[in-house]
Amino acid sequence: MLTKFFLFSTIIFSSFTISESLYKFDNAEDEKRFYSLIKEIRCPKCTSGSLASSNAPVSEDIKSKIIELIKEGKSDQEIKQFLSDRFGNQVLYNPGFSKDTYFLWFAPGLFLILILLIFFFRKRT
Amino acid sequence: MTVLIRFIIIVITLMFFSFFYFYINDDKYYPGADFTTSDMPDFEIKDLYSERLFNIKDLEGNYLINVWASWCITCRVEHSFLAKLDSKDIPIVGLNYKDEAEDAINWITRFGDPYRYIIHDYKGELALDLGVTGAPETFLLSDGKIIVHYRGEVNDMIWDDVFMPIIKKESLFDAN
Amino acid sequence: MLIEIAHFLSILATGLFFLCFIFSFFLNSKDIYIINLVSRIYTHSFLIFLSSFFIYIWLAITDNFSVLYIAQHSNINLPVFYKVSSIWSAHEGSMFLWIIFLTLWGAIYNIATSNKQLLKARTLGVISLTSVGFLLFLLLTSNPFETILPLAPENGADINPVLQDPLLAIHPPMLYMGYVGFVIAFGQAIAFLFEGNPEIKWEKQVRSWSVASWSFLTLGIALGSWWAYYELGWGGYWFWDPVENVALMPWLAATAFIHSLSASSKSFILRIWTLLLSILVFSLSLFGAFIVRSGIIDSVHSFANDPERGLYLLSFIGLLVMTSLLLFSYRFNNLQSNKKIVSLSKESFISINNIFFGTLIFSTMLGVLYPLIYEFIYDQKISVGAPFYNAIFVPITLIACIFLYFSIDSKWQQSFNFKSLYQPLFLSITASLIIVALAFYKFLIVNFWTLASLLIGSIIIIRYLIVIYFYFVYRKFANFFSIIAHCGLGLLIISIALNDNLSSERALNIKINETEVYKDYQINFKNLRVVPGPNFDSVKADFVITNPNGKVFTLTPEKRKYFARGQVTTETAIHASALKDIYITIGDQLDDGSWIVNIQFNVFIRWIWFSAIMMVLAGLLLTHSLSRSRS
Numbered sequence: 001m002l003t004k005f006f007l008f009s010t011i012i013f014s015s016f017t018i019s020e021s022l023y024k025f026d027n028a029e030d031e032k033r034f035y036s037l038i039k040e041i042r043c044p045k046c047t048s049g050s051l052a053s054s055n056a057p058v059s060e061d062i063k064s065k066i067i068e069l070i071k072e073g074k075s076d077q078e079i080k081q082f083l084s085d086r087f088g089n090q091v092l093y094n095p096g097f098s099k100d101t102y103f104l105w106f107a108p109g110l111f112l113i114l115i116l117l118i119f120f121f122r123k124r125t
Numbered sequence: 126m127t128v129l130i131r132f133i134i135i136v137i138t139l140m141f142f143s144f145f146y147f148y149i150n151d152d153k154y155y156p157g158a159d160f161t162t163s164d165m166p167d168f169e170i171k172d173l174y175s176e177r178l179f180n181i182k183d184l185e186g187n188y189l190i191n192v193w194a195s196w197c198i199t200c201r202v203e204h205s206f207l208a209k210l211d212s213k214d215i216p217i218v219g220l221n222y223k224d225e226a227e228d229a230i231n232w233i234t235r236f237g238d239p240y241r242y243i244i245h246d247y248k249g250e251l252a253l254d255l256g257v258t259g260a261p262e263t264f265l266l267s268d269g270k271i272i273v274h275y276r277g278e279v280n281d282m283i284w285d286d287v288f289m290p291i292i293k294k295e296s297l298f299d300a301n
Numbered sequence: 302m303l304i305e306i307a308h309f310l311s312i313l314a315t316g317l318f319f320l321c322f323i324f325s326f327f328l329n330s331k332d333i334y335i336i337n338l339v340s341r342i343y344t345h346s347f348l349i350f351l352s353s354f355f356i357y358i359w360l361a362i363t364d365n366f367s368v369l370y371i372a373q374h375s376n377i378n379l380p381v382f383y384k385v386s387s388i389w390s391a392h393e394g395s396m397f398l399w400i401i402f403l404t405l406w407g408a409i410y411n412i413a414t415s416n417k418q419l420l421k422a423r424t425l426g427v428i429s430l431t432s433v434g435f436l437l438f439l440l441l442t443s444n445p446f447e448t449i450l451p452l453a454p455e456n457g458a459d460i461n462p463v464l465q466d467p468l469l470a471i472h473p474p475m476l477y478m479g480y481v482g483f484v485i486a487f488g489q490a491i492a493f494l495f496e497g498n499p500e501i502k503w504e505k506q507v508r509s510w511s512v513a514s515w516s517f518l519t520l521g522i523a524l525g526s527w528w529a530y531y532e533l534g535w536g537g538y539w540f541w542d543p544v545e546n547v548a549l550m551p552w553l554a555a556t557a558f559i560h561s562l563s564a565s566s567k568s569f570i571l572r573i574w575t576l577l578l579s580i581l582v583f584s585l586s587l588f589g590a591f592i593v594r595s596g597i598i599d600s601v602h603s604f605a606n607d608p609e610r611g612l613y614l615l616s617f618i619g620l621l622v623m624t625s626l627l628l629f630s631y632r633f634n635n636l637q638s639n640k641k642i643v644s645l646s647k648e649s650f651i652s653i654n655n656i657f658f659g660t661l662i663f664s665t666m667l668g669v670l671y672p673l674i675y676e677f678i679y680d681q682k683i684s685v686g687a688p689f690y691n692a693i694f695v696p697i698t699l700i701a702c703i704f705l706y707f708s709i710d711s712k713w714q715q716s717f718n719f720k721s722l723y724q725p726l727f728l729s730i731t732a733s734l735i736i737v738a739l740a741f742y743k744f745l746i747v748n749f750w751t752l753a754s755l756l757i758g759s760i761i762i763i764r765y766l767i768v769i770y771f772y773f774v775y776r777k778f779a780n781f782f783s784i785i786a787h788c789g790l791g792l793l794i795i796s797i798a799l800n801d802n803l804s805s806e807r808a809l810n811i812k813i814n815e816t817e818v819y820k821d822y823q824i825n826f827k828n829l830r831v832v833p834g835p836n837f838d839s840v841k842a843d844f845v846i847t848n849p850n851g852k853v854f855t856l857t858p859e860k861r862k863y864f865a866r867g868q869v870t871t872e873t874a875i876h877a878s879a880l881k882d883i884y885i886t887i888g889d890q891l892d893d894g895s896w897i898v899n900i901q902f903n904v905f906i907r908w909i910w911f912s913a914i915m916m917v918l919a920g921l922l923l924t925h926s927l928s929r930s931r932s
Binding site: 044045056057058061062065085086087088 | 159161163223249252253254255256257258259
Binding site: 151 | 591673
C-alpha cells in the first residue's frame, strides 16, 4: 500500500532527486550562512529570483554545492567567486565593488549631498 | 539660472527616453549565447556505455560538447540537427546530464548516436563546473578552451548566427 | 457578436475622449458652457467605455471562447470569481482594466467637482488625452477584442494556477487604482501650468484625490507583498525584483507628494516641489507600466511582450512626460513664491523629506537601470539586487526618520518652540533606549542596524504616544491622521528589522510517523494523503506540531498538480500569531521514502502588513475628512 502510494506520488510529481540533497550542517553558524548566501545568489535559470526562491533542479544542485563548500571551510567570498566563475557575474545579486560599479555605489550619496547643497544654497538667495 | 534648469530638465528627460529607445531597438543577439572564453574544467567521469573513465586529457582539439538527457523533450527536436552536424564530420561529445544510464542508452538506441562518445554525468558535477543550467546546452571548444556556450536548442538558424561566425573566424572544422 | 459591439464601443469611446480633449484645450476652457459640454462628453465617453468592459466581463463569465484572450486565460472549470479575475491576468486584459480605472477616477472627479471650478475642463482634457493614448495602444497593439472565428475552441486554457488566488485577484485592481488615481493631480497640475495664473489654489483641490490614490497604492503593494509571502513558498515578502521596484518608485514619489501637498495647500509654499512631484508621480506610474509591458526587463512579474508594444508605450509616455516637463520648465518661474521657508518650520522638514525621498527614487531607478546600461555598453550581464537596495534604503530611511521625529514638534511657518521640545525628547529617548537594551539583553540582538531601527522606530511611536496623551489630558492639538500613519511607519521599521534579525529556517528530512525537533518545537509527520480538487490533484501532508508550552496544532502543506497545464505548485501552510509565523512547505521526496520539509519561523512578520494597513487606514480617514471639508 505504501509502495503504491510512493509510486503514485512520484508519478504525479516526477521530480528528479539526488539523494545528496539533504541540508545537514555541522553547526548553527554554517546553517545561518547558508540561508543568508542563497538569498544573495541569483538562480541562473530563472528569469529572476534568488536561489532561495527557486526549486529548479540546477538551483538545488548549486545549493548542495554551497553546503559542500561551506563544510570544506570556504568563505562566503570564495563561494561567490566559485559560482560566478561558472555561471557568470550576473549570478551575484551584490555586483561587487569594482571600477565597474563605483558609480552605482557612490551615486546615491553624491546625489543626496548635491541636492542638499542646492537646497541650502538657494535658501540664501 | 532658469535657463540652466530648463536645459537640465530637457536634456535629462531626453537622454532617459532615448536610452530606452536605443535599448529596445538594439539588435539583441540570442540571449542564450555566451562568448566568454574559459578553460575546460578538469573532470573524471565514466563513459555511458562502459566503466572507462574520461578525463580532460581525452578531449583535445576542436569539438562541441552537447548537454542532453532522455527526459529533455527539446533534445529530441535538436537531435536531427546534431545528426546533420555529425554527418559533416563535426566532432560532438555528448554530456548525458542527470540521467539514468539505462534511459540514456535506450534513447540513443531509439534515436541514433551523433556523438563521438558520451560522458555519463549522473550527478551533474561536470555540468555544474561548466555552468550548465539545464538541457539542451552546447559548448564549442577550440584547443581545449570553451569559446561559445549556448543555452537552448541548436538548429540551422542558431548554428549560422551564433556558431558559424566564430567557427569561420577561428577556422575550426576546415571542411566547413 | 457581442464582442464586436464591445469592440465598437471602445473605439467610439476613444473618439469621444479625444473630442473631450480637443474641446477642453482648444476652446475657452473657462467658459461655463464649455465646461458643461466637456463634462458631459466625458461622462458619455466613460459610460460607453464602461459598457464595453461590462460586456467583456459578461463574455468571460459566459465562457465565450470565440474571444481569443478569454480562450487563452480562462477555462470552463474555473469558479466565476476567477473567470472575472482572469481578465486582468495578462497583458491585454489588465491594460483594459488599467484604462477603465483611469477613466473611472476621471468620472468620479467629474461628478464630485463643481463645473464652476476653473481648471476642471482642462483637467478632464488631460485625463481624456491620457486615456486616448492608452486606448490607442490597447486597440492597435494589444487588442483584447480579437476573435478566433470560425473555429472557437470549446474550452479555454487554464490560467496559471499560481494566479488562482483571491488575494492575487484583488492585488492588481488595488494597485492600478493607486497608479492611475494620480492622473487627477497630474491633470490639474498641467491645467494649472497651462493657465499660468499663480493665484489659483490647485493644490487644495487635488489633496483628497491624491491621498485616496496613495492609500490604494499602499494597499496594492502590501497585498502583493503578502500574497508573495504565502504563495511563493519561500517566506520572503519583498525581493527588490525590478517590477516591484518600479511599483515602489511611484509610491515613494506619491508619499513625498502628499506631504508636499499638505504644505502647499495651506499657503503658497513649496509650490514648485509640489508641481514637480505631481508630474513625477504620474510619470513614474506610466514608466512602471512601460517597463512591465515592454519585456525589456527580466522579471517573473513582467508580461511577456514584444518590442513593438514597448516602442509605442515609450513614445507615448515619453511625449506626455516631456511635454509636461517642458511646460513646467517654462512656467515655474512665475510661481516663485515671495514667501521664504522658515528655518526649522514644518515646511522646511517637508523639504528635507522631499530630498530624502528624491534620493531613494533616484537610487531605485539607478539600481533598476544599471544592469540595462551595463549590458548595453559592455555586452555583459550584471545583477543588482537586495544587497545594494538594502545598503541604500536602510541608512537613508533611518536618517529621514530622525528628521521625522523632530518634525513632530515643528509648526507651520514658524520655528520650533524649543522649550516644549526637551521634555518629550528626554522621555522618548529614555523609553526607546530601554527597549533597545531589552532587545540586546533578552533577545541577544547585536546587529547595529537592527538596534538602530529599533531605537528610531520606538522613539517615533513613543513620541506620538506622548502627543496622544497631551491631547487627552491637556487638549493639545493632535493630527490623528499623521499619528496613525507615522506610527505605522515606525512599526514597519521595527518589524522589518526584527524579522530580518530573529527569523530562522531549516530543511528537515523526515519520514511519515517520524518526529523532528526544531527550536523546542516537536514536528510530527502524521499523514500523507491524496485529495482531488476542482482542477487539480493534491498531495497533502499533515504535520502535528507541539510548541514548547505544550500547545498542539496541525499544519497541512500540499503539492498540487493542475490538469490543464500539468503545472506543479506547492501550497504553504502557515500558523500565524502575533509574535511569529510558523511556515511549512514540502519539498521533494527522496529515494528512501523520506521527504524534505522546509520549516521557517518568521518573527513579527504580521506586524509588517499591519503597519501597512495602519498607513492605508490613515490615508482613507484623511481622504474622508478632506472630502467632507470640501463640500
